[in-house]
Amino acid sequence: MKKIVSIGFLFFITSLWASQPRKVLIIGIDGLRTDALQQANTPNLDALIASGFYTYESWHEGITVSGPSWSTIMCGVEFPKHGVTSNSYSGSNYNNYPYFTKRAKECLPDLYQVQIVQWAPMSDNVYNDAWDQKIKVCDGCGANSVSAAQTQLQNANLDVMFVYFDECDLTGHSTGFSPLNPAYINAIQTVDGHVGSIMNALQSRPNYAQEDWIVLITTDHGGIGTGHGGNTSTERKIWWIGSGNYPVANQLTGVSDPGSYAMGNHNDVTALGNPSQADIAVTALDHLFRGTECDPFNPIWDLDGQSWLDSLHVEAPVGISENKPKEISIKLFPNPTTDFLSVWFENEKNETIIPLIYDQLGNQVMDFKFTNVNLNKLNIDINKLAKGAYYLTVNIGGNNITRLFTVE
Template identity: 45%
Template sequence: MYTKHVSSLMRSSLLGAFALMILACSCKSRDKDTDEREKFLEKERKVLIIGIDGCMPAGITAAKTPHLDTLMADGTYSLQARNTGTTISGPSWSAMLTGVWEEKHGVTDNSFTGSNYTKYPHFFKVIKDADSKYRTVSVSQWHPINDQIATMADVKVNSRDSSKDTKNKAIIELKKEDITAMFVHFDDVDHAGHGSGYSIENPKYLEAIETVDTAIGEIMTALKRRNNYINEDWIILVSTDHGGIGTGHGGDTDEERTIFMIVSGDKVPKVNLSKTTSDSLYTPLTVDLVPTALAHLCIPVQPEWGLEGTSLIKESCNY
């Protein structure tokens, strides 16, 4: 009797200890999962926007562009996006960086006469208004972008007139830890178009695209070598202001209006918006860049801003 009682007690104790072990392991596993989720959620969201002036989507297809190809493969993109405004750099970059068309931002040519950036500012101002600690950087080969549109950027760098210098200056800024949003503008593709033709039959035009692609590859390498990169959540947006026809642009042809849009990042769905399938729910527009960047930064768009674009991504943010 005594032996059976002791045996029963021992069995109960062993079962209790085993249950506690399972509970402890389960809690430890849940804690680990929670830690991993929180670690991911706590990553600092950051934006890199790269503008390639005068780059026709057909040029990307015809040229050797392994780095742009990688960004497209890792995200949402369209080679049939549209610029429905004036196909000139002043109004086009204004639309892309303010999120509104020229009827609102007021710029109709490269003189920037009539600009209304007070009411419809560069989206860097929206970022700074959301958090004054956010740091914005604009590196531009075409100086009017910094001198006219991005005047409120914390850091403005006008590069010399070459893709190489633009790339080098961008990499210098990327080595600084406190960037929230950065814009980099390349102009050599547009120079090649004006100089000898916006055409995939023009070797100089394709060569300029390939040179910029190589520069983008070096910029991406520098980004991934940032000291805190493992704790950062970057979204990369790449686009152009317009295409071209002959040696010019500013008209209403498909060659001038058709642009490309790339949105790449760890959480960005892999979607080709150019497909003529059910995936093709929306044709991206120039003004979509700003709401897309703001969505990634978890900055809710306010109606009074009057933005005219649509975000190309869906972000789950705890507003």
Template identity: 25%
Template sequence: MTNPRLFFRAITGFALLALSACAHTPALPVVSEEPIVLMIGLDGLRPDAIDRWDAPNLRALAARGVRPQSMYPVMPSKTFTNFYSLATGLYPQHHGMVSNAPYDRSYDEVFSNRNGGPQDPRWWGGEPIWITAEQQGVRSGIMFWLGSEIEHDGIRPTVWHTYVHEMPYEDRVAEVLSWFDAPADQQPRLAAVYFDHVDTITHGAGPFTPEEGEAVSRVDALVGELIDGLTARGLIDRTNIIIVSDHGMAEVTMERSVALDTLADLDGLFIPEFSGRYGPGLEPYVMGYGDSAAVERAYAALDGANEHVSVYRRGEMPGTWHFDHPDRGPDLFILAEPGWLLTRSDADLSGPWPAGMHGAHGYDSRDESMGATFIGAGPIFPRGTQPDAFENVNVYLMIACALGLDPAVTDGDPAVVARITGGRCPA
């Protein structure tokens, strides 16, 4: 198959040759033919949702590109861990974002949006794809992607924003498209935009509900606006559109919960998930940090105590999880069965979910309910293919290939990327 990097270099070379041969004629406007990547993040979109609900734009995109049955999120199957793994190509044990609010032993501190965590470079390891691009002279525009508020060695995306949850989705679309109204040499070749809508709705309503259907239809319409905007600007044929979600969603009820303190003595364990703004709540997992005596006491009590709860010590977790970061990996990891939730007997459950919670994620990343969406269409993706599922750490390498970038070291597998792209990105 044709190597896309060599192809685009050849096109550029022929264009320069033609211009030099016609130097005696008036100069024509330079029109770039270099490839573009637009990555669209749809939080919480299950891969089966676009088959169950009205999603004509996403289905059409899949029909002209690549759509595996599922994409494996990293563990834990949470938003911060996965959108940052998509950006860096790294497992959480290497980029450090091991949960939405990781605790760091060396700092003795919990990451928080309220104390400036999204702008604090201490928490964000690795090299996001937009930094790779900017280092190699490729402009990037990033709208609300996790980790994009951080400066890396003095480098930022050409365009970036502090996250504003309330910014209307249509305004996000309009701004992204406005980037491509600039002169050709000022347009981004890497653009990314994030939408939380499906996740927000299905936490409250649950998957497989009419509310989920309405949310899917809404984000599908936003994707359609972006595609129409690129088409109107004459850019669609050289744009690789990549649709990703961070995780799926499992059906839960507040009644299917286990109070961990009724099974084990948790004294001596610091559990970040029980120490946040609302105190103990309902969680798919909790991470415990403490000395060996506290860890062993809790492990002995919890191991086998409830059929819906699994417990793991540091260094003894499944090999597919990859979140044992040296300063942030937990000493004890307690995980609920999908559909169940962990809590404490003194939890006040009237706080964040006063109307009840019917959808949750964070469970084992290889469970079917946690599967993430991937759709890729454009020059590097073969038409209408349905490859086997793959890990999301491979997306970074796809983008690097599409843009002709030399990638940073990642946890992705070039052989997997070659398979997904039909050899257009050679291993």
């Protein structure tokens, strides 16, 4: 009898592990210039945008080359930490700053994680990345990527998948990265079709209704002429899509340029309002770790990104509290503080938020531009503020709420 009970218990535990419901799909589209994406006809990306969080106004904070950019996207840190500054991947520091997939497995060792890439260096030159499978298809062969992804999506135990498409970048290099180039637009529309095929396969999973997938899509850089790697706006302007459960598309606009480590003018405070490439890894970890003991912001990991999971609003469907709206309120902690201030908002109605910080003389000392985005938590680096008392004013949906805090 005792034996039967323990077998039953073991089975229960095993099925819990096997059915980890929180799952991540990241689709990477190499070299997709932001203004060209807006120009192209992309019904499948639009469908993800329709209930999700997105921006066309994010800024690249590193080197606009694939090796360093994808490393930032997958590691959650910028190149001064992951060390990749070129497509040779020399100087890589993945032992200290690995892919998020490695961090995910440190806490959830049973995750099954697969990457499907076309561009070989991303597979061959990356180590310590904890993928269970690294699948490589020929460069530019989007249909092969799709078919590999469809096969993987038939595996009920799949937890994390990264699928990469190179068609836009290849076409940009051969005929021009431009919204006015029909060949480039055509490549974008082809990749959009691939995204649709993958989403169909994802939504056809037998247990899809019981699973909680987050889908994150981004590019590594834009382009100018037939190249990239510089610091022009068309190379640095990037976009970002996260699936969510909003009733309407939730667009982040008015994002200030935080500068970049490549240009030597990176501004940490402005960067808080910029959905950056490093946010993809942190958002993915936050999603996988919710409801577990795992900490997606483990300070030892020294991540640069922030999580946008609360902005995607995947935790609770919108509308639950519509009949009984909570009052808008904010909470600050720690207070007094020395270097860091966390601000929690009750923002059930997804109002526009504009936080400002003033000193006691009424001079504005910090501002942020979060618009049309539901934020429930904001971490503010206040290292640059002198000791003293300050006012944090948050405008939520036209109402100002002010709180005093002290820097010690």
